[in-house]
Amino acid sequence: MRSANETSPGNFRRADGRRVATLRNAATVDGQLVDVHITGDRVAAVVPAENRPAGEHDLNLSGYLLLEAPAEPHAHLDKAFSFDEIRPPPGDLGNAIAAWEEYNPRLTVDGIAxxxxxxxxxxxxxxxxxxRSHVNLLPGDAPLRGVQALVRVRTELAAAMDIQLVVLAPYSVDxxxxxxxxxxxxxxxxxxxxxxxxxxxxxxxxLRIAEERGCGVDIHTDEQLDPEMLTLEQLTHLVGDRPxxxxxxxxxxxxxxxxxxxxxxxxxxxxAAAGIGVVTLPMTNLYLQGRxxxxxxxxxxxxVRALLDAGVRVAGGADNVRDPFNPLGRADALETAMLLVTAAHLTPQEAYRAVxxxxxxxxxxxxxxxxxxxYADLLAIRASGLEDAIAAxxxxxxxxxxxxxxxxxxxxxxxxxxxxD
Structure with a gap:
């Protein structure tokens, strides 16, 4: 049987955490072929590709598109991949919350981590x-189990990635x-x-607690279809001139x-005037809302379009990954970008910028x-262009x-x- 190979492993290099000096023969989103020189943790120069062989500390990116690495602005790492443990029935946001809360007593620090x-x-x-991951305070005598787990994981992975944590405080917690x-x-x-x-x-x-502690806030805001519920507008009046x-x-x-x-x-x-950033979360909200x-x-x-037109800083996130709030998800920013194109009618360029x-x-x-x-936070992906990367x-x-x-x-x-034959 004859076959046609679509990809070649010849350029593969295993990740080992070592510094890269030059990325060679990379394609940019505007179709140029470039060499990217890196000094320390930053990009030193981007120059036309010189077609030189990759040295010991270089990476040959022939056939790859070079992009800014994605960032995930809204995750729930404490909930992720719990769907198979909980096996909740399909439902709306209220049902998902109920399924998660019913399972809470069985959560352990090690299991969450x-x-x-x-x-x-x-x-x-x-x-x-x-x-950036939200982490629930849990009911009962050990409300910090999720926090303890995610602080542990953040420490373990600090050399490989940045992890920010947001305490998700229920109404009933003191x-x-x-x-x-x-x-x-x-x-x-x-x-x-x-x-x-x-x-x-x-x-x-x-907002008062954040002011007392001198930290920022990230609020789950108006996660429902009621046009009269505009906590977002109230937030613009309450934040004041925060640094x-x-x-x-x-x-x-x-x-x-x-x-x-x-x-x-x-x-x-x-x-926009209040300087508030907005995170849109198409996958989970398309799954939960409108049932x-x-x-x-x-x-x-x-x-999304009105926010962008007003000059608001808009980000796109995946939110939940395979938990009661969303049974699916690949943990891939390109999946979020695709949904922003199809459901929010952004261009591929706008969608990738959001992620x-x-x-x-x-x-x-x-x-x-x-x-x-x-900073040299970069994603090289085997694709002919941005549309191909998002689609495939x-x-x-x-x-x-x-x-x-x-x-x-x-x-x-x-x-x-x-x-x-």
Whole structure:
């Protein structure tokens, strides 16, 4: 039987964490072939490709597209890959929350850490070099199990990726547990005011604690289809003049997508003026929202175009990966980008920006990518262009984090061209 090979393993180099001096013969999104010289953790120069053989500390990227590495602005590492353990029935957000809460007593620090580590490494292998993860405070006598697990994983993986943590505080938990999570090293205060009996009071409480601790906030905001629920607009009035060191992020913002264009424009302008970053999460919200609308089912994502037009910093994230809130997901930013193209009607360029530089901006991370002076957080993927990368999500990838090769993967595929005689 004769076969045609689609990929060649000849260029493969295993990830070992060593520094890379030069990336040779890489294609850029605008079609150029370049050599990228790296000094330390930054890109020193990007020059036309010289067609030189790759040296011992170089990487030959012939046939690869070179991109800024993605960042994941909204994950739930404590929940990820729990679907097979919980086996919840399909349902909306309320059902997912109930399934997760029912399972909470069986959660252990080691079990959470194992699933979180697996998810973080899957993200890394797909190109993501920075993650912001929310972590629930749990009911009972040990509310910090998830926090302890994710702090452990962050420490273990610190050489390979950046992990930011947000304490996700239920309405019923007291301030002491939130402060204890921050004492353990959590970076941001978070919650979901729109799911509480008193949304405004809960939002004020979370902002007060963040102000006391001098940290930022990342709030689950309006994760529902009610156009009258605009906690996002309340947030713009409450944040005041917060310094860049205490950033404000609003995640989900689904209900804004259900409002009239003039409301979207008004709220988006207020969000931009307040300096709030918005994270849209198409996969989970498309899965959970709209189940009670069997006809003309709403898309369940925020007003991305209106926010971008207003100059808001917009990021795209995967949210949940194979847990009660979403039974699927590849932990791949290209999957999120594809959904932003198909469901939010962004261009491929806008969609990839949302999962890379846009995500880094919302997360407060320094600039990265194939540009002089930027951090050498880079994804090289075997693709003919950005559209091909988003559409096909090829397995063949090299991932650099601050100039070090931290992940590499390849695929081999063969197909029959004609049967053997």
């Amino acid at each position: 194992d699933r979180a580590r697996r998810t973080a490494l899957r993200l890394l292998s797909n190109g993501t070099t920075a993650i 301030d002491t547990a939130i402060h204890a999570a921050l004492d353990l090293g959590v970076d941001f205060v978070g919650g979901h005011p729109h799911h509480t009996p008193e949304p405004t009071a809960n939002l004020r409480r979370l 860049p060191a205490r950033p404000v992020t609003a995640s989900h913002c689904v209900s804004l997508g259900m409002t009239a264009p003039e409301v979207q424009a008004r709220v988006s302008a207020a969000v 009670d609308h069997p006809v003309a089912t709403p898309r369940g994502i925020t007003a 890379s530089s846009g995500a880094r901006e919302v997360m407060g991370l320094p600039a990265a990518g194939p540009a002089p002076g930027a 999500a090829p397995t063949d990838r090299f991932v650099l984090r601050r100039g070090r090769l931290v992940a590499a993967s390849r695929s081999e595929r063969s197909t029959v061209t004609r049967p053997a």
